[in-house]
Amino acid sequence: MNIVLLGAPGAGKGTQASLLEESFHLVHISTGDIFRANIKEGTPIGKIAKSYIDAGKLVPDEVTCDIVKDRLSKEDVKGGFMLDGFPRNTFQAEQLDRFAHIDLCVNIDVDLSLLMDRICGRRVCSCGESYHVSTLNGATTCKKCGKELYRRDDDNPETVQKRLDTYFKETAPLVEYYANAGKLFTVTSGKQPPKAVYDKIAKELVRRGRSKK
Ligand code: AMP
Numbered sequence: 339m340n341i342v343l344l345g346a347p348g349a350g351k352g353t354q355a356s357l358l359e360e361s362f363h364l365v366h367i368s369t370g371d372i373f374r375a376n377i378k379e380g381t382p383i384g385k386i387a388k389s390y391i392d393a394g395k396l397v398p399d400e401v402t403c404d405i406v407k408d409r410l411s412k413e414d415v416k417g418g419f420m421l422d423g424f425p426r427n428t429f430q431a432e433q434l435d436r437f438a439h440i441d442l443c444v445n446i447d448v449d450l451s452l453l454m455d456r457i458c459g460r461r462v463c464s465c466g467e468s469y470h471v472s473t474l475n476g477a478t479t480c481k482k483c484g485k486e487l488y489r490r491d492d493d494n495p496e497t498v499q500k501r502l503d504t505y506f507k508e509t510a511p512l513v514e515y516y517a518n519a520g521k522l523f524t525v526t527s528g529k530q531p532p533k534a535v536y537d538k539i540a541k542e543l544v545r546r547g548r549s550k551k
């Protein structure tokens with residue numbers, strides 16, 4: 339089963355992907371993580387991506403689609419994957435339909451008023467885990483792997499506002515795109531804990547025939 343995770347920045351796509359990866363045989367592919375790894379390594383792709391990411395804009399489609407196409411050609415995704423952060427506009431969704439088959443789009447719907455606080459209070463680990471300062475009780479290291487947590491450069495109020503604007507203008511229309519394709523499953527996150535949201539998504543995956551590990 340191949341899944342697209344859709345949702346505004348801060349909706350919890352990464353958190354849900356981690357939970358789903360643990361319990362279903364699905365490979366988690368985050369374009370944001372791929373770009374951040376390229377930036378860290380100083381690759382040509384990283385150099386292009388950085389200026390767009392810092393400005394809260396989308397990295398050009400050509401670069402992004404090539405990265406995803408290449409990643410999806412690898413053997414490990416053959417048993418199913420979850421795309422987190424891709425596609426982010428209609429052009430990318432159309433391109434994706436050309437080089438992969440998507441079975442389901444899980445749309446995580448969350449109240450706009452919660453997003454700014456969620457993202458600005460986010461602390462992440464290079465292992466992929468993410469936390470909110472309000473639940474860390476002053477801890478500065480990852481509970482899963484022990485590494486130092488950090489705040490993403492683009493998780494500041496000014497860039498977050500731009501990312502949200504970009505989301506509503508360019509990415510939100512994909513809800514209709516996948517609804518029209520008969521592939522949309524929307525889960526309302528609200529203030530529910532991640533596990534409650536996960537339970538709903540997991541139930542839907544099982545209902546559609548995906549078995550747990
Ligand atoms: P994320 O980690 O998904 O929040 O992505 C962080 C940033 O990476 C975004 O704000 C964009 O600048 C860039 N990015 C991630 N995925 C895409 C994509 N599919 N298309 C264009 N830019 C992307």
